[in-house]
Amino acid sequence: MVDKATLLEAIAGKNRGLLATEQDKQAILIAITQLEDRNPTPRPVEAGELLEGNWRLLYTTSKGLLNIDQLPLLKLGQIYQCIRVATTSIYNIAEVYGVPFLEGMVAVSARFEPMSDRRVKVKFERSILGLQRLVSYKSPGEFISQIEAGKRFAAVDFRLDSREQQGWLDITYLDNDLRIGRGNEGSVYVLSK
Numbered sequence: 001m002v003d004k005a006t007l008l009e010a011i012a013g014k015n016r017g018l019l020a021t022e023q024d025k026q027a028i029l030i031a032i033t034q035l036e037d038r039n040p041t042p043r044p045v046e047a048g049e050l051l052e053g054n055w056r057l058l059y060t061t062s063k064g065l066l067n068i069d070q071l072p073l074l075k076l077g078q079i080y081q082c083i084r085v086a087t088t089s090i091y092n093i094a095e096v097y098g099v100p101f102l103e104g105m106v107a108v109s110a111r112f113e114p115m116s117d118r119r120v121k122v123k124f125e126r127s128i129l130g131l132q133r134l135v136s137y138k139s140p141g142e143f144i145s146q147i148e149a150g151k152r153f154a155a156v157d158f159r160l161d162s163r164e165q166q167g168w169l170d171i172t173y174l175d176n177d178l179r180i181g182r183g184n185e186g187s188v189y190v191l192s193k
Helices: 004-011 022-036 063-070 140-148
Strands: 053-060 075-084 089-097 104-114 119-131 156-159 166-174 178-183 188-192
Touching: 004 022, 004 053, 022 166, 022 178, 022 188, 053 063, 063 075, 063 089, 075 140, 089 140, 104 140
Parallel strands: none
Antiparallel strands: 053 075, 053 188, 075 089, 089 104, 104 119, 119 156, 119 166, 166 178, 178 188
């Protein structure tokens, strides 16, 4: 039977999935499935105190996220998913680096709506792409405060049509510091607080 430590050991050194071989991916998915079977929070959508906070991505199979690393001269830095339960908001932030002094970031804000005790519908509303220096990016929490205050940024900052830009996420494991989710495109996400 797999525990959290076993899963964390399996994903260690895999650079969020970028360095995972096919054999690694299979072993990690088996460990994830076994841990999901032992989910200590049977109704994760209702566990707002556990969902709330800034989560850092440890591992994913999402090609959309991992492909950011394929852009010329750019490397994928930390990726965060920040959940604000009171406002039903989700903020996805990917830090990008490569050329000195031109560190970038890609952020997407969305709203979530509970669909069941473990599934949320996600409607994407805004996308921000730019240089960290130009948007005064220092940390996810500070950046989100600026977004929530309605600030417009010196970056590519645009609204998304939430009727077209939506999906869903199943929260399949949740405890105080680890969350596992599965998205509508078949991707798996492992995050820690």
